[in-house]
Amino acid sequence: MSRREADVIIVGAGLSGLIAARTVLQAGLTPLVLEADERVGGRILTEDALPGVPVELGAQWIGDTHERMFALAAELGVETFPQYDEGETSYDLVGSGVLRENDFHARxxxxxxxxxxxxxxxxxxxxxxxxxxxxxxxxxxxxxxxxxxxxxxxxxxxxxxxxxxxxxxxxxxxxxxxxxxxxxxxxxxxxxxxxxxxFAESEGGAQTVRFVGGTGEIPKRLAALFTDHIVLNAPVLLIEHGTDRVTVHCRGGLVAEGRRVIVAISPTLAGRIMYDPPLPGVRDQLTQRLPNASAMKAFFIYDEPFWRADGLNGQLISDVGPARMSNDTCIPGDDHGVLLLFLEGEQARTFGRLPEEERRAAMTAELVRHFGERAARPEFYIDGEWSDRQWTRGCYNANCGPLVWTTFGHALAEPIGVIHWASTDTAIRWSAYMEGAVEAGERAAHAVIAELAG
Amino acid sequence: MSRREADVIIVGAGLSGLIAARTVLQAGLTPLVLEADERVGGRILTEDALPGVPVELGAQWIGDTHERMFALAAELGVETFPQYDEGETSYDLVGSGVLRENDFHARxxxxxxxxxxxxxxxxxxxxxxxxxxxxxxxxxxxxxxxxxxxxxxxxxxxxxxxxxxxxxxxxxxxxxxxxxxxxxxxxxxxxxxxxxxxFAESEGGAQTVRFVGGTGEIPKRLAALFTDHIVLNAPVLLIEHGTDRVTVHCRGGLVAEGRRVIVAISPTLAGRIMYDPPLPGVRDQLTQRLPNASAMKAFFIYDEPFWRADGLNGQLISDVGPARMSNDTCIPGDDHGVLLLFLEGEQARTFGRLPEEERRAAMTAELVRHFGERAARPEFYIDGEWSDRQWTRGCYNANCGPLVWTTFGHALAEPIGVIHWASTDTAIRWSAYMEGAVEAGERAAHAVIAELAG
Structure with a gap:
């Protein structure tokens, strides 16, 4: 058992928690970030599939209006590049058979x-x-x-x-x-x-810009600014809170004490922590009603982006196979062709539960139908399902069924005593996106800073 | 920190957990029940409102087909009595104004x-x-x-x-x-x-029989049979599980070791425990999607059941006030009149969050409209809202929104290695009732007993 002391304890080293920590630090206060996982980043997860070919199992893009993210990337020295978007999308909907975009639009x-x-x-x-x-x-x-x-x-x-x-x-x-x-x-x-x-197909939308070296560079470089203030492998079990005091107990024995806590994880995970005194019923029943969604990304890496020569943009839109959509996610300056398939909602739940060989075979068949036989021979394959990951338990974010917003919504971001809430799910602008994670982290940190100054 | 050892660790001393413990014990194995609260009973909670007038803030009735509950009550020596059901119900629906049952039916x-x-x-x-x-x-x-x-x-x-x-x-x-x-x-x-x-008004239904001394006699007498095997004030934080071994860590330092664990709490609460190794995504996303409902019961106790003399049965059905329904819940042999108002769903959420004086005033006004001025002068008032109770967090049970049953339902009662699931929410017959709690507790215990014998 060990003890740590800080002004502000932050639960979760996802983007929202890291931004909160940095904001607290810039205000001259001491943050301490407790991260359950062995890494920072949360729902941002870049894997080096092949040398020079990072793939994004989590958050990938930003859009033109994501001002906070552009500023953050510039500050951290992370370059951006535009999403490839030349050529036609391939469709197969309601029994149409495979049709190129122009033919689909005509029909x-x-x-x-x-x-x-x-x-x-x-x-x-x-x-x-x-x-x-x-x-x-x-x-x-x-x-x-x-x-x-x-x-x-x-x-x-x-x-x-x-x-x-x-x-x-x-x-x-x-x-x-x-x-x-x-x-x-x-x-x-x-x-x-x-x-x-x-929505997916529009220009100027939310999926237009990517990060050189991978999105994971953002949390990595951010965390590097204050490594001493981050503890990994520290899952929070219990938060004891008083009028100006908070004691956070982690598995493994670490006890962190401070004056405020910012819980910067998705609401469903925030609801799993034991609080003493217990939180009001309205907050508790809210977190029972904000399940994380079901998403999986799968990457097929080829020797080259052969679809481009055929005038295709690597996107498919289909109601036939395991993936409803795909994207060209090649890396500029690298020769490989990278196709990303999205399994979302029902597809993530059915195909995501199959053995890798089976789900991969189903995806391969779909790719071959849209992009030809070469799609059957990738050099490398990798996928990532989020509900199995203990410290995330579903992506992209929390969704509200009937009557949740009107009956419980006001409790989503409202602080309770010394406990404040962050995570993109609590954001007002671009909630569920990285942009929202930054907004929420800043908002929670500013509220805490104001309280501690007051 | 203290250690306890048993064959079967049971999380939760609600009816389902107690039944599981007794079943395990009867099979010659040692159970150990870990209860987070300072009492047994879970969603059964009898309070002595006045001397000789127990009221049920939780589960109250059984019905004619609840065979397991009749057998259990007989075995424990708890007598039953029929729900009072003479006279007319009072209606006020869709602007009808207050109407007695016969007039309502005629119109x-x-x-x-x-x-x-x-x-x-x-x-x-x-x-x-x-x-x-x-x-x-x-x-x-x-x-x-x-x-x-x-x-x-x-x-x-x-x-x-x-x-x-x-x-x-x-x-x-x-x-x-x-x-x-x-x-x-x-x-x-x-x-x-x-x-x-x-449904509420029918005869021979699920709300026809009550227990002498209060429903709380059932868990109390059951627990008294094996007090040494129950630990109160032991909230479970972490379950480590292996092929034939389970270690359960409680707040306060108690560590219980055994060969199997039966988690006998509602699914949403079961999802809050940390499991090592982590549970499969399908189970986790299920427990994110089984919120407990919103219910509150309020009791008005008078010097006598004055409504009976007016030919009323104490039931109201109304869409006007804070309560949609009420019941006569007098105690045989006691002179007091006891009216129970149900606040369920939306009403529990809105009125349940008001200060007691305000919600009580709203209920009183409704009672006066239906039962006359005497309803404004109770000797005693008590109510109980369940979402604020830390170890329950909502009643009566877990409800499934769209696609939960078809996409995740199979994971509700399916054991995962040495972990078994009970609680009425997992029952097949009379799920959400005490009868279901008994069924689920027996089912989980029998499965564990068979595994340990095999």
Missing amino acids: FGSELAELEKVLRLLDELAAEVPPEAPWLAPRAAAWDSITAGAWYDGQGLSPVARTLLEICTVGILAVPTVEVSLLHLLFTIQTCGVTSEL | FGSELAELEKVLRLLDELAAEVPPEAPWLAPRAAAWDSITAGAWYDGQGLSPVARTLLEICTVGILAVPTVEVSLLHLLFTIQTCGVTSEL
Whole structure:
């Protein structure tokens, strides 16, 4: 058993926790970050698949409006590069067979117009949702009583438009749309701006910029600034809290004492910590109702990006195989071709539970259908499912079913005595993204700093 | 720090855990029950409101088909008595104003016929759901993709019938019907038999028999049979598990070692324990998705049951005030009149969070409207909200939103190595009731006994 002392104890060395620690440090206070895992980064996880080919099992992109992330990257000396986006997407929807983008657009022009119309309607409705308090939206009660999926079903869409809408949305939420309320979907849109910034195919959206060396450079370099203030392999079991005092007990015997604690992990994980005195019922029942979503990323690495020569951009959109979407995630200056397949929601749950050989075979078959026989012969394969990871337990973020926002939402970020909450799930702008993690970490740190100065 | 050794460690001294312990003991093995709270009983909680007037803040009734509970009560020498059920119920629905049952039935005969028709349809659909595996129901995928509330809305019901249906259902689930899937509702019906056994007003249903001295006599007398095998104030933080070995770490330093562990607490609480090695993702994501419901019971105790002389049975059914339902819960042989108000789902969340004076005033006003001015002058008042209780965190039980049963349900009761699961939430028959707690405790114990004998 060992003891550590600091002004502010921070639970979790994901991006939000690291930002909180840095902000606290810059204010002249002492932070101590307790991380359960053997590494920093949380839902950011870069693996060196091959020499010079880092792949992102977790957070990967930023978008044009992610100002905090651009500033952070610049400060840390992490360069960025644009997502490759030349050529056509490959479609296979509702029995269409494999079609290139231009052919798909020619054949399903009216269906795409339907989709566009619903997205505009979603934008209009989302504009009525205050991102800092979705429960105050004028129609919050009605929107929180219906699932997004049921609302979609009620829009009178053709099968192709409905399927595309589902794929777009699951690509963001990583759960089927019947698992979230319409209000949650509208909050998700509003926190990011408009659907065109959010959904997969749009330009200028949230998935346009990547980091040289991998996203993992961000938490790594950030943590390097204050290594002495971070303890790894320190899962928090118990937080005792008083009027101006907090004692945090970790597995293995470490006891950290301070004046404030910032819990910078996803709400469902925050709900697992034992608190003494216990937290109010409303906070507890909230964390029972914020399950993490289900997502898996799989990377196929080839000797070259052969699809580019065929005029393809490496993206597929399909309702046939295990992956609803893919991306070209090659590394500039490296010759390899890297295809990323997304397994999200239902696909993550079914294929993610299969033995690696089986899920890989299913993905390979899908890639071959869209990109040809060469897709069957990767040099390297790697995938990562997040629900099995003990200190994450699901990605990308927490999703709210019916009535969660309106009944419990106000307790999401509200401090309780000396306990403050961070993690991207608590952000107001770009919640669920790295940008939101930074915002939430700064917000919690500033609140703590103000309290300790006051 | 102290060490204890037993064959089977049991987490939780609720009814399910106590039954598991007794079953293990009867098989010649040694159990050790670790209870976080300072008392046994879990969701059973009898308080002596006045001398000779025990009230049930938790589980209260059993029904005619609860064979295990009748046998257990007989064995423990706990007598039973029938729920008082003479006189008329008082209604106030959809602006009807207060109406006695006969007047209500005369005025809303066709609406009650509508309700009856939907209940028969629910019974028919529920009969297709295998209670041991709801996900195998022929139409499970469709039924798990729609909320019970949306399905209700689609039945073309009049406002009175729809409101009554909501009140009946929330009286069982303790959450609004838009929070659960239709499949979960059908499972709930099927686990109990048919709607007429389940819903509030029916005779021969689940709320017909009470225990002399209070329901708390059951866990109290059960625990007294093996006091040496129970440790109170021992919240479990960590379970280390191997092929034939389990080490359970409690707050305060107690370490219990054994060959098997039965976790006999609600799934959401079971998910908060740290497991080493970590549990599979499917189990973890399941426990993220089984929130406990929201329920509160409030008791008004008068010098006599004055409503009886007015030909009323003490029941109200209303969509006006804080309570949707009430009951006469007098004690035979005692002169006091005891009225129980149920605050369930939305009402528990809104009124349950108000200061006691405010929620009590709102309830008093409702009682006066239905039972007259004498209702304003109770001798004693007591209420109990469950989400604030650290070792329960919501009642009556776990509820499944869309896609939980079909995607994660198989992991609910499935043992993981040396870890077995009990609690009424895992029962097949009368899940969520005391009867289910006994079934689940016996099932888990028998599985463990068989493994240790084999």
